[in-house]
Amino acid sequence: MPKKFAIASDHAGFKRKQEIIEYLKNQGFEVNDLGTKNESSVSYAVFGKKLANFLLENPEQVGIAICGTGLGMSYALNRFKKIRAARVTSENDACLAKLHNNANAIVLSSRFNSKDESISFIQKFLETEYEGGRHQERIDELDK
Numbered sequence: 001m002p003k004k005f006a007i008a009s010d011h012a013g014f015k016r017k018q019e020i021i022e023y024l025k026n027q028g029f030e031v032n033d034l035g036t037k038n039e040s041s042v043s044y045a046v047f048g049k050k051l052a053n054f055l056l057e058n059p060e061q062v063g064i065a066i067c068g069t070g071l072g073m074s075y076a077l078n079r080f081k082k083i084r085a086a087r088v089t090s091e092n093d094a095c096l097a098k099l100h101n102n103a104n105a106i107v108l109s110s111r112f113n114s115k116d117e118s119i120s121f122i123q124k125f126l127e128t129e130y131e132g133g134r135h136q137e138r139i140d141e142l143d144k
């Protein structure tokens with residue numbers, strides 16, 4: 001199980017970010033909080049890019065991004081080669097994002113999913129193993 005997380009949000013995801021950090025720390029995980037630091041309005045693009053660059057330098061870490069819908073953060077992250085950021089809104093998404101896509105970040109909506117749902121998505125993502133095989137060729141194709 002991965003032991004280190006890097007997490008970022010915009011203002012709309014700030015409270016959920018703090019809840020998730022508390023949960024992960026209580027589980028004994030190390031968490032790198034890349035901001036934002038409060039609920040003042042900021043751009044998801046800035047914090048998504050910050051997380052993407054951090055993950056490219058620290059590929060062993062699992063990324064978590066949160067904004068109101070999860071959409072803006074996923075756009076920001078997925079502009080980077082080698083980043084596969086899955087916007088997850090169900091446990092099935094969370095499972096398949098790892099099983100087939102070997103996602104290195106999950107993106108959550110603070111508006112449309114609850115804290116408990118978000119935590120269950122994170123748990124599902126962590127307990128799922130990447131299947132490899134035929135999926136690796138497809139993943140490699142993404143970055144060509």
Ligand code: RB5
Nearest residue numbers: 012067068069070071072
């Ligand atoms: C901020 O109001 C909101 O637009 C942002 O959090 C996100 O949902 C954008 O995709």
